[in-house]
Amino acid sequence: MTFQLPNTRPVTSSEQVTFHCKRCGACCRHLRESVPLNTLDAYRLAKYLRGRGEQIDCMDDIFSRYTEPVLLHESGFTVFMLKTAGTDDTCIFLKDNRCTIQQAKPTACRLYPFAVEPAPDGG
Numbered sequence: 824m825t826f827q828l829p830n831t832r833p834v835t836s837s838e839q840v841t842f843h844c845k846r847c848g849a850c851c852r853h854l855r856e857s858v859p860l861n862t863l864d865a866y867r868l869a870k871y872l873r874g875r876g877e878q879i880d881c882m883d884d885i886f887s888r889y890t891e892p893v894l895l896h897e898s899g900f901t902v903f904m905l906k907t908a909g910t911d912d913t914c915i916f917l918k919d920n921r922c923t924i925q926q927a928k929p930t931a932c933r934l935y936p937f938a939v940e941p942a943p944d945g946g
């Protein structure tokens with residue numbers, strides 16, 4: 824079975840794809856339950872926020888304050904997605920159309936507009 828995110832198309836590593844960021848912030852809206860924060864992301868974010876003076880005692884502080892658990896119904900796994908706010912489900916870290924955690928943003932945001940998923944053979 825193959826899985827493909829909506830509004831996406833598969834590309835190969837040999838394909839050239841151009842993308843120009845317009846800095847409009849649109850990528851950071853309508854994100855409810857869509858931006859995963861993995862453990863390495865959480866570690867990086869904890870370090871960054873501590874450096875900014877936030878009280879972060881443990882990784883749980885990151886997950887409980889900034890993410891919500893989402894059950895992947897097909898696999899039964901729970902993943903942690905960045906929280907959103909407002910009627911347009913804007914990422915809680917977007918302020919004035921800018922990412923306030925740019926240096927420590929999650930892997931999914933670093934890769935965007937690309938996403939990586941397992942191949943049908945598991946590779």
Ligand code: SF4
Nearest residue numbers: 851914916917922932
């Ligand atoms: S972490 Fe930053 S780049 Fe990622 S969705 Fe939130 S505001 Fe956008």
